Amino acid sequence: xxxxxxxxxxxxxxxxxxxxxxxxxxxxxxxxxxGTLTEETRAVVPSSDPGTVYDIKYYxxxxxRDRPPVRRTxxxxxxxxxxxxxxxxxxxxxxxxxxxxxxVEEDYDAVGGGYQK
Numbered sequence: 001x002x003x004x005x006x007x008x009x010x011x012x013x014x015x016x017x018x019x020x021x022x023x024x025x026x027x028x029x030x031x032x033x034x035g036t037l038t039e040e041t042r043a044v045v046p047s048s049d050p051g052t053v054y055d056i057k058y059y060x061x062x063x064x065r066d067r068p069p070v071r072r073t074x075x076x077x078x079x080x081x082x083x084x085x086x087x088x089x090x091x092x093x094x095x096x097x098x099x100x101x102x103x104v105e106e107d108y109d110a111v112g113g114g115y116q117k
Contacts, residue, residue, distance in 0.1 A: 013019060032041065 032038070
């Protein structure tokens with residue numbers, strides 16, 4: 001059920017006899033269809049010179065697009081075979097030495113074997 005106030009219960013500025021509703025009437029609301037363009041409803045563009053209109057597109061200010069493209073090389077099987085044939089393999093240089101060749105000299109005179117007590 002709808003609740004309506006009695007006229008004598010309404011308070012505030014709308015209770016004044018001089019109060020005028022700000023809501024437009026049905027005939028005042030939209031006098032023209034939004035799709036109708038006339039000279040008075042046409043948008044006013046202050047400057048349509050292309051040099052003075054600010055360009056808001058993102059890609060014109062994007063610095064990543066200004067860089068040269070990254071060069072990528074695609075290796076095919078004949079290229080790899082040629083590289084592997086030209087490669088010289090030396091086991092003494094290409095593999096790391098697995099064991100330590102020098103003896104570790106320890107100081108047995110240190111207090112606690114080098115640790116503080």
